[in-house]
Amino acid sequence: MTWPFVLTCIAVVVSPGPSLAVIVNQALRAGRTTGLATIAGNTSGLVFWAAASALGLTALVRTSEVAFVALKVAGALYLCWLGVQTLLRSRRHQEQPPEDLAAGERPRGLWSAYRAGLLANLSNPKAAALYLALLPQFLPPDGSVLSGTAVLTVVQMAISAGWYVLVVLAVGAVRRVLSRPTVRARLDQISGLILVGMGVRMATLTRATL
Template sequence: MDLVTVPFLLTCLAIALVPGPTVAVIIDQSLRAGRGAGLATIAGNTSGLFLWAVASVLGLTALVRTSEIAFVALKFVGAVYLCWLGVQSLRRSRRHEGDLPTARRRERGLLASYRAGVLANLSNPKAAALYLALLPQFIPAQESVPYATAVLAAAQMTISSLWYAALVVVVSAVRRFLARPRVRARIDQISGLVLVGLGLRMITLGRAAT
């Protein structure tokens, strides 16, 4: 039976197109450190989705959906992390790069971007709800749950990664025109305010939003 249907693909595309914490973090990393950092952030986000898929098979995402304590804890962690990223961006707008060698700075930056993608995804209760509420709706009753989850999750990850990669390419192209220190400082300020705003918004996130 064909698991990856047109309605499923359209649903995944619609979810990917909706701006949220993941998009904000990817854009922030791309503007700050270029295309490589943006792609590393996407890889981190995909790793987080993989972990949520495994948790979905094991039934762990149900805990987030049914336990108020787990939901609030995850929401709080996500909000704190987004605010921390925002504050870091605001602080970065006030200082210049250090004297760290370019190769080491790039390597450290890619690892930091990957980590940012992972943490932004794992601390987002919407990601947990996605694999709990969305995927099961497209799994036939007679189908193996682990196999169907793997197939559908792979399709969803592919769609989101392709869309985010296209976004990174566009942002990277624009970044070339925004390389002046004063402009970059303004970009960091805007990114910081957006991330802090998203973090504060996550605090007010209710179950209806997931």
């Protein structure tokens, strides 16, 4: 492991992307616990891509047009669906009185939040490309591929999870301050539009951008 790898991982993780948008959306929807469950799902997706990278399966994303298109279309549709659901939720926030809103937003649906994070990661072609293009560059030439991949993966996942936990904690603080239904409705509108925009952007990805 080298510092260039750590710095590269930090740069990749803090860059806005589908995972960040989904995690923030879930944390705004139902609070800190739900956001942490979404992070767990996203991290599970990283485990999958790391295993696929070690087995050479992520090469399909770059070499197979069919695999690439299927993955990006699935990811685009999923992000757009989440965005539309969030926009619809913003209308409910405007219509609900504050006491009903607070009662309806107790931590719930942790499996749903976990699944949202997992699907957002698994349907992101850039996540596959990250493990295909990034990890091999930092593997020791005279070491085991499997053990080297495992070590780098643990480091990358720790950086990813740590950053997203900080984001969820920050969102939790903002969520407590901005608890009025009208403000929450505006936040949902912004979050929904961002998710839809991410979906559209993913739909226009080409393999050359990976």
